[in-house]
Structure formats: C-alpha cells, structure tokens
Amino acid sequence: MRTVYVNGEYLPENEAKISIFDRGFLMADGVYEVTSVLDGKLIDFDGHAKRLERSLNELEMPHPDVLPDLLEVHRELVRLNDLEEGMIYLQITRGAPDDRDFVFPDPEATKPTVVLFTQSKPGLADNPTAKKGIKIISIEDQRWARRDIKTVQLLYPSMGKMMAKAAGADDAWMVEDGAVTEGTSNNAYIVKGNTIITRHLGNEILHGITRAAVLRFAREAQMQVEERSFTIAEAQEADEAFITSASTFVMPVVDIDGASVGTGAPGPVAARLREIYLEESRKLAI
Amino acid sequence: MRTVYVNGEYLPENEAKISIFDRGFLMADGVYEVTSVLDGKLIDFDGHAKRLERSLNELEMPHPDVLPDLLEVHRELVRLNDLEEGMIYLQITRGAPDDRDFVFPDPEATKPTVVLFTQSKPGLADNPTAKKGIKIISIEDQRWARRDIKTVQLLYPSMGKMMAKAAGADDAWMVEDGAVTEGTSNNAYIVKGNTIITRHLGNEILHGITRAAVLRFAREAQMQVEERSFTIAEAQEADEAFITSASTFVMPVVDIDGASVGTGAPGPVAARLREIYLEESRKLAI
Numbered sequence: 001m002r003t004v005y006v007n008g009e010y011l012p013e014n015e016a017k018i019s020i021f022d023r024g025f026l027m028a029d030g031v032y033e034v035t036s037v038l039d040g041k042l043i044d045f046d047g048h049a050k051r052l053e054r055s056l057n058e059l060e061m062p063h064p065d066v067l068p069d070l071l072e073v074h075r076e077l078v079r080l081n082d083l084e085e086g087m088i089y090l091q092i093t094r095g096a097p098d099d100r101d102f103v104f105p106d107p108e109a110t111k112p113t114v115v116l117f118t119q120s121k122p123g124l125a126d127n128p129t130a131k132k133g134i135k136i137i138s139i140e141d142q143r144w145a146r147r148d149i150k151t152v153q154l155l156y157p158s159m160g161k162m163m164a165k166a167a168g169a170d171d172a173w174m175v176e177d178g179a180v181t182e183g184t185s186n187n188a189y190i191v192k193g194n195t196i197i198t199r200h201l202g203n204e205i206l207h208g209i210t211r212a213a214v215l216r217f218a219r220e221a222q223m224q225v226e227e228r229s230f231t232i233a234e235a236q237e238a239d240e241a242f243i244t245s246a247s248t249f250v251m252p253v254v255d256i257d258g259a260s261v262g263t264g265a266p267g268p269v270a271a272r273l274r275e276i277y278l279e280e281s282r283k284l285a286i
Numbered sequence: 287m288r289t290v291y292v293n294g295e296y297l298p299e300n301e302a303k304i305s306i307f308d309r310g311f312l313m314a315d316g317v318y319e320v321t322s323v324l325d326g327k328l329i330d331f332d333g334h335a336k337r338l339e340r341s342l343n344e345l346e347m348p349h350p351d352v353l354p355d356l357l358e359v360h361r362e363l364v365r366l367n368d369l370e371e372g373m374i375y376l377q378i379t380r381g382a383p384d385d386r387d388f389v390f391p392d393p394e395a396t397k398p399t400v401v402l403f404t405q406s407k408p409g410l411a412d413n414p415t416a417k418k419g420i421k422i423i424s425i426e427d428q429r430w431a432r433r434d435i436k437t438v439q440l441l442y443p444s445m446g447k448m449m450a451k452a453a454g455a456d457d458a459w460m461v462e463d464g465a466v467t468e469g470t471s472n473n474a475y476i477v478k479g480n481t482i483i484t485r486h487l488g489n490e491i492l493h494g495i496t497r498a499a500v501l502r503f504a505r506e507a508q509m510q511v512e513e514r515s516f517t518i519a520e521a522q523e524a525d526e527a528f529i530t531s532a533s534t535f536v537m538p539v540v541d542i543d544g545a546s547v548g549t550g551a552p553g554p555v556a557a558r559l560r561e562i563y564l565e566e567s568r569k570l571a572i
Contacts, residue, residue, distance in 0.1 A: 006306060017303035018311060020292060020401045025304060026377065027440040028314035059445070089386060091312065099405060100375060102440070102447040102471060115306045119385060142431035144442055153439045154313040154388070156430055159345070161388040185388060 003080040004117035005073055008066065010080060013117065022113050024093030026100050030113075030152045031055035032091040034246045035074065037083050037118075038125055038278070041285035042074055044246070047209035051150060052090070058149045060104070061094050064112040071286075077118050086121040087247050090114075091152065124247070125278055133254030133266045134170035134243075138232045139163055141174035141181045148203045157184035171243070173256070176204065179229035186245035187211040188253075190238035190261075191269045195224040197238075210244040210277070217276045223269070232256060240267030249281075250274035289366040290403035291359055294352065296366060299403065308399050310379030312386050316399075316438045317341035318377040320532045321360065323369050323404075324411055324564070327571035328360055330532070333495035337436060338376070344435045346390070347380050350398040357572075363404050372407040373533050376400075377438065410533070411564055419540030419552045420456035420529075424518045425449055427460035427467045434489045443470035457529070459542070462490065465515035472531035473497040474539075476524035477555045481510040483524075496530040496563070503562045509555070518542060526553030535567075536560035 002013040024030035033052045036043040049070060056063055066073065074088050093113040097105035143156050160172040161184050173188050174181045180188050181199060187208040189198040196218050201207050215225050235241050241253035241261045250273045252266035288299040310316035319338045322329040335356060342349055352359065360374050379399040383391035429442050446458040447470050459474050460467045466474050467485060473494040475484040482504050487493050501511050521527050527539035527547045536559045538552035 004306065013307075014305075016306045018306055019300075020290065020302045020304055020377075020403070021299075022311065023444075025308065025311045025316075025379075026318075026438060027444055028438055029441050029444060030311075032312075059441070060448075091306075093311075100403075102444045103451065104444065104448055117306065117386075140431075144430050144439070145426075145428035146442075151441055152312060152314055153430070153441060155315050155345070155437055155439060156432075158309075158313055158315060158388045158390065162346075162390055165389065 002118055003077070004115070005077060006115050007113060010076070016115070018113055018115070019096035021098070021100060022093055022096040024091065024113060024152060028151060028153045030091055030093030031059065031061070031150050032089065032152055033150065035088045035090070036124070036246050037078060037086050037088060038282055038285060040078055040084050043281045043285050044209045044213060045071060045074065045286055047212065051207065051209060052092070055149050055151070056092065058146070061092065062107040062112055064092060064114045066114055073116055077116055081118045081120070083118045083120055084122065085124045087119045088116060089119060090116045125249070130251055130274060131266065133252035135168070135255035136171045136173050136183070136253050137164050137167045137169045138175050138257050139172045141176040143174070146203055147181070147205055148207055150206060160184040173232070175232060178231055180232060180235065181205050183243050186243035186248060189242050189244065190230055190235045191240035191267060192238050195226055196269065197226045197228060197230055199229055200227040208244060210246055210249065213281065214244050214250060214273055214277055217280060218273060221272070221276065236261065238262065240269050242270040249277050288404055289363070290401070291363060292401050293399060296362070302401070304399055304401070305382035307384070307386060308379055308382040310377065310399060310438060314437060314439045316377055316379035317345065317347070317436050318375065318438055319436065321374045321376070322410065322532050323364060323372050323374060324568055324571060326364055326370050329567045329571050330495045330499060331357060331360065331572055333498065337493065337495060338378070341436050342378065344432070347378065348393040348398055350378060350400045352400055359402055363402055367404045367406070369404045369406055370408065371410045373405045374402060375405060376402045411535070416537055416560055417552065419538035421454070421541035422457045422459050422469070422539050423450050423453045423455045424461050424543050425458045427462040429460070432489055433467070433491055434493055436492060446470040455541070459518070461518060464517055466518060466521065467491050469529050472529040472534060475528050475530065476516055476521045477526035477553060478524050481512055482555065483512045483514060483516055485515055486513040494530060496532055496535065499567065500530050500536060500559055500563055503566060504559060507558070507562065522547065524548065526555050528556040535563050
C-alpha cells in the first residue's frame, strides 16, 4: 500500500480522493511531471520543477502554496515508500470550484489541487529492453496544438499506445505534416553517422527534460546535434533511432513500421548515450 | 447542498469524490453529456444517450452497467434536487486502475466511473440574454482532431472562454484553415435571407443534439438549410448569426470580432427558432 500526497496530506493510496468538481477531472485543466528516482534519489529534479512552473504560467494557473516545497514532498514520498528505483508522478490542477464552468474559477476562492504518488519500478536503469530495443509504428498526430505545455490531455497518446499494442509494437511516433513530432510519451531521435537528429523545440513537442540533458551530454562527447524535423522514411534509413523520457532514459528503436533500423539491433550511439545519461544523472541526483 | 450520483450512490456533493488514479483525472480519458431540464423534465434525452454511447464506442470504453438505467438516474436526480430548470451533467471515465499507465486497463478489473450532478439555472428558458444577443470573438482552433467525440479535453475551450472574457465578449468561435468550426461549447450558424448555414458534420465539430433538433425544426418551418463551412468575414456580413447548445438552446450572436451582425440586434430567424425549439422540446420532454 503506497502512501501518496493529496493537498498537504500524506494518505494511504486507497483513501486518496479528489472532488468530482475538480477541473482536472471535468476539464483536463491540469499539468503534470514525472521525475525518476535512482538509488533513492531524484533525477533532474530542477528541470522538472522549472518546466512545471512554466506549464502553470502558460495556463495562467495559480501557483499552489506548496510549490517552493515540492522537493521536500518528493523526498518525503521516497522515504515513506522506501522508493529505491522508479518514478514520482506529480499533478497540479486548477482545483475544485463549487460548480462546473468553462470560466476559470476565482483563484482566491479555489485553490489548486496537488497530487503526488510514487511508482516503484525495480530494474528501471537495468531495463533489459534497452538491450534489444523497441518497435514503433507511426500514427497521425491528432493532439491539440500546445504540446509544449505538459497537460493531462493524454487521451490521444494513450490511444496511440493501444494502436501500437494492437500492431504488435511497443510504442508510436506521431507524424504531422509529414514530419515526426514525438513519441506518445517521449522525444524521438535518429542517428546518421556521428550526428544525432531530433525535432527542434516549438509548440509541437514537449520540451523534454531528458532530451535537454541527453543533447548536452552528446555535445560534450563531441557528437554533432541537429535539431530539425525528419520523416518516417528518413528514420527508417537512419543508422540508429531512439527515444528519451524521464522513465525510459535513452531507449533504442530497432523497428519503425515494420522496417528494421540499421542492423535491426540497438546501435552504439544510443547505448553510449544511455550509459552516459545514467552515469551523469546518478552523479547529479539529489 | 446538491445530491449527486457517483458510481451507484446518491451522495451529498461535498462527499462526492473519485480516486486520484481515475483516468478521467490523470489522462482526460472520459466523455460527458449535458442534458437540459425544463419544467422538471429532460430535453432531448434520447439524443444525448445515443451520442454518449457513440462516444464510449469510439474510445473503446467499456459500457458501465448503469448505462441502460441512466434515464432513471437522471429522473432521480431531478427529484432529489427539486430541479425545475437547469442541466444534468453526466461523465463516464475508463475508471481508476491500480496505477497510472498509458495502456488501457483490463476492463474486467477496472470498471468505468460514472458521475452525474444537477445544475439549477432558474430562468434558463427565459434567459434575458436571448433578447439582446451575445458578442463573440474568433480564435484559432487548437483542439485535438476528434471533436466529434465528446471528451473532457476541454482545456482549450475553457481558455477560449477566458480569451473572450478578456476581450469584453461572451464567447469565442474557433477557426481552422480559414473556416469556423464551432463555438467553445456550442455550434455556430449564420443566416442569409431564408437560408441557415452551419458547418457540415465531420470529426472537426461536435454533432450537437440541439443542432440536429434545430435544423429539423428549421426545415419543417420551410427554411433552407445549408450544411457547409463559412468564414468569419462571411459571418460578419450575414443577416443574422446564432449558436445552439443544450444549455443555451438558440442564442443570437450580434457582434463578431467587433463588427455588428445585421442590425446589431437579434434577428427574427434566431428568435423564431428559439421559440420553436423551446416549444417543441417542452412538448417532447420526458
């Protein structure tokens, strides 16, 4: 039984409830972050905290009082749940007004809802899937236009994961105007020679915290980085492909829409970046 | 204090809660309907029930056991809350699995969440706003691609309502590829001579229950109906403009982006359609 955090209280997970009038429930008016935990420590916490604040600001969502203390809440959840390896999920919504209304509630009367819970994933860093890679399919990107804001409007990514499953694949990359935007819950990359190619930042994709770290490590390791769009065809002909996210770190992609990428096995660049990312992240973990 | 319905129980509204693991809260994996109540009776209930079932099917969401009994639940809520005039809001989500995951939960283990509550709006039918009309602004349509499914992904429509408010208007019409799709929570219409023009059905707009009824009444009243796209410029030059929805019925639009529509006052077609809709709906109410 997990202990979770709901609006200032640490509760058993089966008692963790929110009002049916919460705007997260009624209108998807909420944002979230997922922070990985390795060796009982938080990975890239500052990056997630900064992005969370940006998401709140982009939606003109009031900052909850607990915002400056979120590091403490994360650490307390790690402690209460003996979390060694896994993730901490955090969600903030515009709160639960007295009634449902499209108009934002008065921030003086309605305080944001803050929820955090742990997800224990022993073996996250040593995930055997990283040794064989994942298969992905391409699907149309049908999401809303502001994917740079990490909102809980995750129905389409969830449907995409199910489409991948139905096709015998592990995940899906979304395509808009002929170019890959990103994966259902990760950023997408290809490798050509010594160059790593990943879509440029914009409203079309999430500004991945792991993406930023991996690109920094890649540059430090003297690799070329090109931030630009690419197509599925270009990805299928690349030497390597991979994804990054807070919970998969760097994960090789070996098959795209049934076509093997490179040798059909994880390539050296993805493997090396995964190694560097885990090594450096563990050093910087707090 | 309202009595609301949550998963088979009738509860005081302040005790109506759902799990933080509900996919409606975590992933906007839910659909909804709003049914109007006049004279204590339900308006267009069958239309809402049919669309609800379609929304569930489009998302491959399991049907809750209560689905065949929803009319009784609606009536019980009307009775328990002495609801004379207003709305009943209904939401169904894919339920609360043990943990958060993009993959849909096993429908055997996770039952859908069903929530209903009343909203009392005395004077809904005699809304004085119908006599003066509303002002709207146009905004870019940034929603996801499947607006024909009535999901709770309402963050952008909610933001649109706030943009309208900030601009001194009442609501916003959304524009995609140069053409009006619909309002933030209503369908959009213009009138030219004896012809009512409203966007054709497709994935781009909600298939309004009130829309279907109003178009039927219009045809019965020997008016021409053209279901096609129109632009904001065409709307500004039209004789009349109006919106329809379950809670506004037929509501005249008198100003679009600062330009008066027609005489700048509600026109005869919208007034007549509102009258017919209310009259016929009251007759058919159950």
